[in-house]
Amino acid sequence: xxxxxxxxxxxxxxxxxxxxxxxxxxxxxxxxxxxxxxxxxxxxxxxxxxxxxxxxxxxxxxxxxxxxxxxxxxxxxxxxxxxxxxxxxxxxxxxxxxxxxxxxxxxxxxxxxxxxxxxxxxxxxxxxxxxxxxxxxxxxxxxxxxxxxxxxxxxxxxxxxxxxxxxxxxxxxxxxxxxxxxxxxxxxxxxxxxxxxxxxxxxxxxxxxxxxxxxxxxxxxxxxxxxxxxxxxxxxxxxxxxxxxxxxxxxxxxxxxxxxxxxxxxxxxxxxxxxxxxxxxxxxxxxxxxxxxxxxxxxxxxxxxxxxxxxxxxxxxxxxxxxxxxxxxxxxxxxxxxxxxxxxxxxxxxxxxxxxxxx
Amino acid sequence: xxxxxxxxxxxxxxxxxxxxxxxxxxxxxxxxxxxxxxxxxxxxxxxxxxxxxxxxxxxxxxxxxxxxxxxxxxxxxxxxxxxxxxxxxxxxxxxxxxxxxxxxxxxxxxxxxxxxxxxxxxxxxxxxxxxxxxxxxxxxxxxxxxxxxxxxxxxxxxxxxxxxxxxxxxxxxxxxxxxxxxxxxxxxxxxxxxxxxxxxxxxxxxxxxxxxxxxxxxxxxxxxxxxxxxxxxxxxxxxxxxxxxxxxxxxxxxxxxxxxxxxxxxxxxxxxxxxxxxxxxxxxxxxxxxxxxxxxxxxxxxxxx
Amino acid sequence: xxxxxxxxxxxxxxxxxxxxxxxxxxxxxxxxxxxxxxxxxxxxxxxxxxxxxxxxxxxxxxxxxxxxxxxxxxxxxxxxxxxxxxxxxxxxxxxxxxxxxxxxxxxxxxxxxxxxxxxxxxxxxxxxxxxxxxxxxxxxxxxxxxxxxxxxxxxxxxxxxxxxxxxxxxxxxxxxxxxxxxxxxxxxxxxxxxxxxxxxxxxxxxxxxxxxxxxxxxxxxxxxxxxxxxxxxxxxxxxxxxxxxxxxxxxxxxxxxxxxxxxxxxxxxxxxxxxxxxxxxxxxxxxxxxxxxxxx
Numbered sequence: 001x002x003x004x005x006x007x008x009x010x011x012x013x014x015x016x017x018x019x020x021x022x023x024x025x026x027x028x029x030x031x032x033x034x035x036x037x038x039x040x041x042x043x044x045x046x047x048x049x050x051x052x053x054x055x056x057x058x059x060x061x062x063x064x065x066x067x068x069x070x071x072x073x074x075x076x077x078x079x080x081x082x083x084x085x086x087x088x089x090x091x092x093x094x095x096x097x098x099x100x101x102x103x104x105x106x107x108x109x110x111x112x113x114x115x116x117x118x119x120x121x122x123x124x125x126x127x128x129x130x131x132x133x134x135x136x137x138x139x140x141x142x143x144x145x146x147x148x149x150x151x152x153x154x155x156x157x158x159x160x161x162x163x164x165x166x167x168x169x170x171x172x173x174x175x176x177x178x179x180x181x182x183x184x185x186x187x188x189x190x191x192x193x194x195x196x197x198x199x200x201x202x203x204x205x206x207x208x209x210x211x212x213x214x215x216x217x218x219x220x221x222x223x224x225x226x227x228x229x230x231x232x233x234x235x236x237x238x239x240x241x242x243x244x245x246x247x248x249x250x251x252x253x254x255x256x257x258x259x260x261x262x263x264x265x266x267x268x269x270x271x272x273x274x275x276x277x278x279x280x281x282x283x284x285x286x287x288x289x290x291x292x293x294x295x296x297x298x299x300x301x302x303x304x305x306x307x308x309x310x311x312x313x314x315x316x317x318x319x320x321x322x323x324x325x326x327x328x329x330x331x332x333x334x335x336x337x338x339x340x341x342x343x344x345x346x347x348x349x350x351x352x353x354x355x356x357x358x359x
Numbered sequence: 360x361x362x363x364x365x366x367x368x369x370x371x372x373x374x375x376x377x378x379x380x381x382x383x384x385x386x387x388x389x390x391x392x393x394x395x396x397x398x399x400x401x402x403x404x405x406x407x408x409x410x411x412x413x414x415x416x417x418x419x420x421x422x423x424x425x426x427x428x429x430x431x432x433x434x435x436x437x438x439x440x441x442x443x444x445x446x447x448x449x450x451x452x453x454x455x456x457x458x459x460x461x462x463x464x465x466x467x468x469x470x471x472x473x474x475x476x477x478x479x480x481x482x483x484x485x486x487x488x489x490x491x492x493x494x495x496x497x498x499x500x501x502x503x504x505x506x507x508x509x510x511x512x513x514x515x516x517x518x519x520x521x522x523x524x525x526x527x528x529x530x531x532x533x534x535x536x537x538x539x540x541x542x543x544x545x546x547x548x549x550x551x552x553x554x555x556x557x558x559x560x561x562x563x564x565x566x567x568x569x570x571x572x573x574x575x576x577x578x579x580x581x582x583x584x585x586x587x588x589x590x591x592x593x594x595x596x597x598x599x600x601x602x603x604x605x606x607x608x609x610x611x612x613x614x615x616x617x618x619x620x621x622x623x624x625x626x627x628x629x630x631x632x633x634x635x636x637x638x639x640x641x642x643x644x645x646x647x648x649x650x651x652x653x654x655x656x657x658x659x660x661x662x663x664x
Numbered sequence: 665x666x667x668x669x670x671x672x673x674x675x676x677x678x679x680x681x682x683x684x685x686x687x688x689x690x691x692x693x694x695x696x697x698x699x700x701x702x703x704x705x706x707x708x709x710x711x712x713x714x715x716x717x718x719x720x721x722x723x724x725x726x727x728x729x730x731x732x733x734x735x736x737x738x739x740x741x742x743x744x745x746x747x748x749x750x751x752x753x754x755x756x757x758x759x760x761x762x763x764x765x766x767x768x769x770x771x772x773x774x775x776x777x778x779x780x781x782x783x784x785x786x787x788x789x790x791x792x793x794x795x796x797x798x799x800x801x802x803x804x805x806x807x808x809x810x811x812x813x814x815x816x817x818x819x820x821x822x823x824x825x826x827x828x829x830x831x832x833x834x835x836x837x838x839x840x841x842x843x844x845x846x847x848x849x850x851x852x853x854x855x856x857x858x859x860x861x862x863x864x865x866x867x868x869x870x871x872x873x874x875x876x877x878x879x880x881x882x883x884x885x886x887x888x889x890x891x892x893x894x895x896x897x898x899x900x901x902x903x904x905x906x907x908x909x910x911x912x913x914x915x916x917x918x919x920x921x922x923x924x925x926x927x928x929x930x931x932x933x934x935x936x937x938x939x940x941x942x943x944x945x946x947x948x949x950x951x952x953x954x955x956x957x958x959x960x
Contacts, residue, residue, distance in 0.1 A: 383775075385771055387767075388775070392768040393786070396789065396838070400801075400838060403801035403802050406801065462696070463700075466700045469694075481701070490895050492901065492935075494935075496708070498707075498931055502711065503710055505927070540704065544704075571686070572686065572689060598794075602796075603796050608923065621796075635800070
């Protein structure tokens with residue numbers, strides 16, 4: 001199996017840097033997602049790896065072998081396209097055989113391998129159909145099978161689930177993930193859907209404007225984002241601007257904010273007086289009707305406010321809480337919490353559930 | 360973790376960079392065609408310009424030397440013979456275009472909106488005259504319109520409705536019937552495209568606001584199809600003023616328009632320089648009409664779009 | 665509104681009158697549509713009827729069925745010769761313009777860059793310029809080119825271009841090329857480039873990708889363009905009239921010469937055969953790729 005290393009990859013289109021200084025090592029068996037809004041450079045990065053774009057600068061190494069300058073057909077990749085790109089004039093079987101024929105695999109073996117891969121994607125009896133006779137989900141699986149059957153060194157997926165309807169898309173996430181784990185192929189997965197990236201990836205690369213903002217496991221990206229963009233792109237966030245007062249006990253910092261002193265976990269050192277933002281996720285906040293017993297001493301934070309909106313989502317109830325100085329906090333509480341619009345409430349959260357973004 | 364920008368390793372992509380200047384093998388794809396068009400279209404047209412300034416000759420195709428005389432002869436003729444033919448040509452073109460528009464619009468609208476399962480048959484009907492040779496189509500009209508033995512005249516006389524045959528051919532009427540018939544598809548096809556791109560919901564909206572079908576046509580469909588109208592009318596006009604076979608076959612020599620005149624000068628009188636000059640006078644006059652028309656209609660189209 | 669409903673139900677004056685007017689309008693509209701279709705098709709139907717009519721002239725009612733005009737056509741050396749000449753000419757013109765058209769459409773769509781629109785317009789020139797003018801220009805040009813060659817000391821015999829099939833063929837290729845180009849470039853524009861990328865990612869070279877993926881998918885456009893080129897060339901008149909040589913006549917020219925002076929229905933048989941050939945070409949197109957792929 002193959003390890004993929006990308007070193008200082010940049011791609012410019014005229015004056016626009018689509019990808020700028022991309023650095024990444026992707027381990028054997030690993031599934032990495034490139035996540036970001038459209039135009040962030042994730043697809044360009046993928047196309048550079050595939051060989052459809054040649055980088056302006058940088059190196060792309062498949063197991064220490066630089067593939068820059070090699071045409072796509074000589075990189076031994078498997079690629080799944082957003083629109084599947086199944087050859088409309090060929091049957092499913094001919095589509096699957098195409099890559100094997102290009103590799104000079106014998107007729108007998110082609111038959112066996114196609115049978116096996118059709119089994120794997122659970123479409124054993126559709127070999128003689130044409131792509132247009134398949135449903136979207138079936139086309140998607142055939143596209144996946146076509147990329148996998150050639151046993152590529154690297155599997156590249158470009159928004160492969162974007163054209164499926166919501167329910168099927170969620171099922172396919174698990175299908176793709178378990179298939180990738182079973183085969184153990186190094187995989188780069190491009191998506192703009194944060195939930196999809198969270199479910200599917202070992203690690204997520206979050207990109208904005210051609211640059212990597214953060215690389216990390218899904219939980220790390222979610223709970224310890226490095227920038228406002230990352231925090232905003234993945235899930236809902238509350239930001240409270242403040243100034244560092246000083247380090248507290250066990251890796252905590254105290255911040256002076258518009259709603260009083262707040263405590264917050266952070267892993268790196270911060271100079272006193274520095275302007276930062278505290279971020280806390282809506283589900284980390286608990287509402288209560290009365291002020292907590294000792295808001296000063298413990299690890300807890302408490303902010304007073306008034307419920308300005310309330311909405312019911314089934315599994316949770318959402319609130320917008322108007323606090324002092326124009327701050328509005330978004331809170332998600334369990335659906336049975338009985339606060340109504342206009343109620344005076346306290347928003348409390350643990351210092352360990354908050355995080356700092358140094359602006 | 361963030362933004363670890365490093366200077367790319369030396370020799371990165373530059374060795375295999377794609378931008379190689381100079382000879383490009385894809386040019387092989389385009390050279391044969393461009394060469395053919397340059398040698399056998401652009402050059403001949405330039406050559407024709409030169410020809411129109413040649414001195415006429417009675418024994419040869421042209422005599423040495425150059426002159427403006429061919430143009431002057433055509434434009435300053437005391438009887439205004441050539442200018443009158445030019446005017447007749449333009450009038451015939453305008454009339455044919457107008458009739459094609461009036462006849463073509465309902466057909467294009469019907470074809471665009473019909474859900475009949477014979478839609479593709481109807482489409483083939485519209486195309487059919489276009490795909491059958493112009494001589495064949497004219498011959499069909501000769502059989503029908505013939506002044507002595509034509510289908511209409513013989514039938515009417517057999518029935519005793521008329522005493523002597525009607526003059527249906529070898530006049531402007533016959534030529535117009537043929538011209539409209541042959542160029543109607545060139546009107547219908549652009550109109551069809553334009554009408555198909557109009558959202559039917561707009562018509563429903565107009566009717567929901569109280570407009571009758573006719574007023575909906577007039578106030579909504581027609582203005583929105585103006586780009587198609589423009590394309591179709593220009594096409595039919597240009598085709599008409601440069602048509603040769605139809606006027607010859609259905610008009611004989613009694614309907615003289617510029618193309619028949621030009622070919623007569625070239626093939627019968629062997630006056631090539633003069634014929635070339637007449638051809639250019641026709642081209643320039645036609646281009647002027649189209650240009651003015653384009654300017655006027657484009658303003659109208661911008662007004663709605 | 666509310667008190668109008670019952671009145672309409674009783675069919676009294678205002679509402680009923682409106683409905684009548686609407687129906688009259690609709691009948692009038694459909695009437696025009698039908699009449700135009702009749703007008704478009706009548707001459708073609710009449711030609712076919714005249715060709716199987718026994719009499720010298722088509723009368724109403726017809727004089728009975730006969731194939732004598734077809735016999736007269738098939739026995740006419742002039743007509744048969746020009747029929748086969750036309751078929752051959754159209755065949756070669758189609759081959760040449762299709763080959764040129766595929767290549768140049770590929771270039772224009774894929775590689776032309778900022779020259780694309782200008783190049784497109786240039787290739788469509790023969791379609792935009794009046795055919796009769798192009799014919800005249802070619803006639804002059806052939807004459808001058810031959811004179812030029814003679815002056816340079818090359819004796820190329822009795823005309824390289826005039827009085828030769830080559831000159832006629834070039835004219836036919838010029839006129840048919842834009843049609844082929846339009847058909848093929850349309851199918852290239854609609855072509856989904858990710859299919860080629862998929863083939864490359866599976867290990868196919870540029871050439872293999874073109875042969876196994878691109879070509880099969882744009883084939884309908886090529887076929888439609890080629891068949892249209894064949895039909896256009898087969899029916900082409902003005903170019904053939906001015907560039908025909910002595911002893912070389914295409915079927916439309918032969919027919920033209922005939923119907924100008926003769927009125928016997930042999931011409932109807934010829935015209936019918938020519939219609940049939942066109943219809944066959946159209947049916948092949950419809951069968952293979954659908955009529956809608958024909959682009960004008």
